[in-house]
Every structure is written in structure tokens, then in C-alpha cells.
């Protein structure tokens with residue numbers, strides 16, 4: 001798999017560390033490691049940095065002068081796209097979709113939205129329920145009419161170009177594990193717009209790694225998610241000249257941990273975020289990695305992994321969104337917001 005055939009801009013701090021989670025391993029009774037893609041370094045890190053290396057590389061090669069993309073209000077993809085564009089001569093325009101209906105000030109203006117603005121991106125908002133790719137096309141047409149040369153990035157940066165970033169991650173992970181003398185049985189991570197999983201599927205299959213990959217869904221039902229990943233992985237393999245590499249059995253998603261819906265963290269997600277923060281000093285996020293860890297914790301407790309198997313949690317980042325979700329952490333069991341003082345008192349006991 002020769003990734004050097006494709007235009008690429010170096011944006012991420014690579015390779016990201018592969019570390020053992022001693023305390024969580026003990027707590028869950030498994031051999032658990034973490035691949036720190038939360039440490040990719042681009043505006044607080046995360047998985048979109050790897051995709052953007054290839055997407056921005058292509059945008060520059062095509063002579064674009066502005067990148068246009070979309071995401072939910074607290075989109076990590078939008079934030080990292082804005083940061084990547086800031087490193088180049090490209091402008092950045094973002095469409096933010098109100099996918100959750102959350103009205104808190106922090107959610108609408110804090111966290112990732114604050115960073116979008118700091119990186120100099122311009123923002124338009126949209127209500128939920130629209131065809132966001134059509135909205136993106138509409139904005140692109142407007143920009144072209146005014147003489148601009150837009151480069152369109154789909155939601156999550158998930159197309160075959162972006163997925164190359166995770167073909168690279170799969171090769172990096174296997175190489176690190178080989179150097180460390182570590183034999184990996186499973187990789188588990190959050191899956192949304194499917195580019196991360198599609199790239200990993202393609203890379204792991206291309207190396208005949210034998211590693212099982214499980215995506216924990218954050219939005220779509222299982223059949224839809226697996227179909228999206230499969231189609232994108234096939235297209236990614238084709239881009240690499242490896243038609244027919246990816247088979248349906250390479251694609252496995254578990255969508256039992258979506259809870260009330262995209263971007264809405266349930267009690268299991270908040271617990272998984274607290275557990276990881278308190279046992280390992282590592283920050284997860286309320287939309288993606290927190291749900292993936294909630295799934296992993298539950299699967300471990302149900303005995304889904306055989307004794308002695310090694311699991312790698314691929315941390316896809318997202319902690320900037322925590323600062324858009326302060327209200328979620330102040331809820332008591334009845335859904336009533338507690339004061340910070342009451343919370344601190346309670347947590348002392």
C-alpha cells in the first residue's frame with residue numbers, strides 16, 4: 001500500500017503513542033491498550049487530523065482557495081478542518097447543523113465552536129433534517145459564482161481520500177505493536193461517518209493482519225453503519241489499486257450504545273468518561289469516544305472477549321467537545337441541573 005502516490009500535507013504528530021492502560025485493564029479484567037489518536041496535535045488533536053493530511057493535500061494540489069465542510073454544532077471535524085486551513089493559504093467555511101436541539105450557551109458557542117472561530121473559519125448554521133451534502137453544494141455554487149475555488153469536504157472528512165489517513169494509521173499501529181512485541185486481537189473505536197473504520201478495515205485487510213476491528217456506532221443503526229463502512233472501504237481499496245480486497249466479514253459494528261441519539265450522552269457514556277478520567281487521567285468525549293468506551297466497558301463486563309486476548313482502544317479524540325457539554329455533567333438522576341457547589345459537596349462524600 002503505497003500512500004506516497006497521493007498528495008499529502010503533514011499536519012498530525014505521528015506516530016501517536018500506543019500505551020497500556022494498567023488501571024482500566026485491572027478494573028475490567030482484560031489486557032487493554034490505547035492508541036492515542038487524541039494526541040495528533042492539530043488544535044487539541046483527534047482522528048480528523050489524519051484524514052485532513054490527504055484532504056488538504058488534494059485541495060492544495062487542485063488549486064483551491066477555500067475549503068467548505070459541514071458537521072454537527074460541536075463537530076471535531078469542523079474544528080480540525082478550520083485549524084488545518086489556518087496552516088495553509090486556504091480559507092475555511094463551515095456549515096454547522098443543529099442536530100441535537102441543545103440550547104445551552106456552551107453547546108452553541110463554547111468547545112469546538114469557540115475553536116472554529118479562533119482559527120478564523122466563517123460559520124453558517126442549519127436546522128436539523130436537511131440534506132447537508134446538498135446544502136454544501138449550494139454554498140459551493142454560491143462561492144464559485146463569486147469567483148472562488150472551493151474544495152468540498154464531506155461530513156467527517158469521510159471519502160476515499162480522507163480514509164487514506166486511517167489506512168496509514170492501521171499500518172502505523174501494526175508496526176508499533178510489532179516493535180513492542182505486542183500481539184493485538186481486537187481494535188475497538190467509535191464509528192460515525194465511517195471514514196475511520198473504512199480506512200482501518202482496508203489497511204488491516206491489506207496487511208492480512210488477522211486483527212478483528214469493532215466500530216461502536218454513535219448514530220445509525222447497525223445495518224446502515226456496516227453498509228456505509230463496507231462501501232467506503234471498498235472504494236478506498238479501489239483507490240489503492242486493490243479492488244476486491246475488502247469483504248463483508250471484515251466490517252463489524254455494534255450500534256447498541258447510541259442511547260437517545262447522536263450527540264446525546266446517556267448515563268453509561270458519562271460514567272465511562274468519568275471512569276477513564278479517574279483511573280487513567282485520559283479525557284474522552286461525550287459524542288464519540290465516551291460512547292465507544294461505554295460499549296467497550298459493557299462488552300468486557302459481559303465477557304465478550306476471551307481471557308488473555310489483547311484489546312486496543314483507538315482513541316479518536318474529541319475532548320474539546322467536553323467544554324460544550326458542561327450541562328450534561330451537572331445532571332442528577334432526575335435530569336435536574338445541580339449547582340456546581342452541590343456537586344462538589346456530593347463528590348466529597
Ligand SMILES: *Cc1c(COP(=O)(O)O)cnc(C)c1O
Pocket residue numbers: 046047048076077156158190191192193194195196197285288289316317318319
Ligand atoms: C469524527 C469522530 C469519530 C468518528 O469517526 P468517523 O470517521 O466519522 O467514523 C470518532 N471520534 C471522534 C472524536 C470524532 O470526532
